[in-house]
Amino acid sequence: MAGTGSLTDVSDEITAESAPTHPTATLVTVCIGMFMLMLDMTIVAAALANIQTSLDASLSGLQWVVDAYTLPVAALLLTAATLGDRLGRRRLYIAGMATFTVASLGCALADGIVALNIVRAVQGVGAALLFGVSLPLVAAAFPDPTKRAKAIGVYGAVMASATAAGPLVGGALVTAIGWEWIFLINVPIGIIAVALAYRYVTESRADRAAPADWAGTGLLTLTLLPGVLALIEGNAWGWSSARVIGLGAVSITSLLAFVAWELRAAHPMLDLRLIIRPAFAANALAAFAAAGTLVAATNFLALYFINTLGHDPFQAGLRALPLTLSALVVAPPIAVLHDRLPVRWSLPTSMAVVAAGLWLCTGADAATTWTHFIAGSILGGAGLGAVTVIASQSALTFVEVDRAGMATGAVNTARQIGIVVGVAGLGAVFSSAVATEAGAGLAALTVGTMTVAVPDEQAAVLTEALGSGAGQRVIEFVPDQFAAAVPALSELAGGATAQGLNAVMATGSAIAAVATVAVFVLPRITGRRAGLTRR
Incomplete structure (x- = not known):
């Protein structure tokens, strides 16, 4: 698969008539697309509570709002890169952006959770096309290695910034004009991006493009x-x-x-001989683990802020600023200093920071306020910003030149799979922990000195609602005859949801810690066995 977006020698594949003429405009166009794609992975976090209420969705339905989008990206990204090599990267970028834009409109118009998730999957297909050709387009526009490195640094910083900014932007839109606008906002931006691509982006293909797998x-x-x-x-x-x-x-x-x-x-979509190289495996694992722990956990934290602590989506977005600003501050200098930082130290250190940040977010209880999460969010955001940039850029340094395109595609695929698996897995952890805590609390529910006997059927309804992240909204499910127990049920809801969030953060921290050790060890195996560790 020599032609799959090979980034370090792509200039050799550009014909005279297709030589890049607007490199800066190409970079801007690609970054607009990438900002939208990464934003859409986290912007929905601020809208989940409103979507849940508006469309009467369960927690599993909300998990699919995230996973229906990221799963097609994970499955199709590498194939999209191959198609771009054969059909033209500019052409595929335009097709992907058009698909993404139309699907965004469909998401806004969805009248049920199933319809929303189906259109989210279509949106994910468009995103996969864009992901597959984005870095190769940038590389083709900047054939000079020094300028290309700087452009890719900007690209990585944009990805990190968009990932972190999602909850704040989403919160502002949901609070001001409704959850539908987190999707509608993509429509004018997508139209502008398509116009820019038609006007400024130069077409490029690979001379020896492999067939799609x-x-x-x-x-x-x-x-x-x-x-x-x-x-x-x-x-x-x-x-x-x-x-x-x-x-x-x-x-x-x-x-x-x-x-x-x-x-x-x-012509495999993924040469497994590349993946088993320990240094590269460390790089892909870091991308997978950071996305599958911290990025996935932000969805549950957003539900907690809104449904349990009672903040509106914009207020919840403001309370996500410690993570957002930390990632925004850390990502750009890491991109600039990347070549001076030994990856065998910077990557595991960044993963350790993610693990520590998640651990600091544990310990919540019924009386917890949002300030409890500030320190962990700052630390986790810093780690996320660093891992995102390092993983994007170091994929090009751990492999030989003719596998560069596949390497970056594999890292992006690992990141998407991390989000898919993380949202699903942490959702299971959350629901289980909440159900256990709620069941014990309902069995021992008291009002004053009186024990309140909650019928099994009613207890199941309350437990299911809490397990879906309803938080204090569970009071809506309490029948009139239990009005006297509302204060006790409110405290129980806060405590049970907090335990669910603690389980999510502790599990995420443990996974990130294990990944840290693996990311530390793997490049050193490479150094001893093959001498491929360059720094």
Whole structure:
């Protein structure tokens, strides 16, 4: 797959008639697209509570609002890069942006959670096309290695900034004019991006583009979709149920088939010989772990701020500023200093900062206010900004030149898979912890000195609502005969939801800590075995 967006020698593939004429405009156009894509992965966090109320959605429905978007990106990104090499990267960028823009309009018009999630999946297909050609377009526009490195640094900083800014932008839009506008805002921006691409972006293709690996794409999709569905519905269906076990079996079987196919395919979408290189594996793992822990956890933190602490979406976005500003401040200097920082130290250090930030966010209880999360958000945001930039840029330094395009695509795919799996897995952790705490609390519910007997049916309704992240809104489900117990139920709701959030943050921190150790060890294995660690 030599032509899949090879970033370090792409200038050799550009014909005389297609030489870049507007490199800065190309960078701006690509960054507009990437800002929209990364923003849409986190902007929905601020709208989840309103979507839940407006469309009467369960927690699993809300998880699919995120995962229906990121799953197609993860499955199709590498194939999209190959298609860009063959059909033209500018052409695919325009097609992807048009698809993304039209789907954004469809999301705003959706009248139910199922319809919203279906159109989110279409939006994800457009995003995959954009992701697949974005870095190769930048590389083609900047054939000079020094200028290209600076452009890619800007690209990485934009990705980090958009990821961090999502909750604040989303909160402002949801509070001012409604959740639909987190999608409608994409429409004029998308139209502008398409116009800029037509006017300024130069077409580029690979001279030796490989055919698309559709079999690999299908097997990867068949690995992710049933696995994510099992994680999201596991608590509701039962982890030992036939459906969950069957979905897990399909996912594992498909993964094995994917590995077998990629090892024998003439033109694999992902050369597994690249992935097993320890230094590169560390890079992909860091991208996966940071996205699957901190980025995924921000969705549950946003629900907590709104439904449990009672802040409106804009106020919740303001309270996400410690994470947002920390990532925004850290990302640009890391991008500039990247070549001076030894990746074998900077990457595990950044992951350790993410783990520490998540751990500082644990310890919430029924009396917790938003200020409890400030220190952890600052630390976690700094780690996220650093990991995002380092992972994007160091993918080009850990592999030989002719695999650069596949390397960056693999890292982006790992990031998307991290979000998909993280939202699904942490959602299961959240629901389970909340249900356990709520069940114990309802069994011992007292008003004054009197024990209140909550009927099993009513207790199940309250527990399900709390497990869906309803927080203090659970009071809406309390019948009139339990009016005297409302204060006690309110305290129980706050405590149970806090325990769910603690479980999310502690699990995320543990995963990030394990990833830190792995990211520290893997490049050193490379250094001893093959001498590929360059710094």
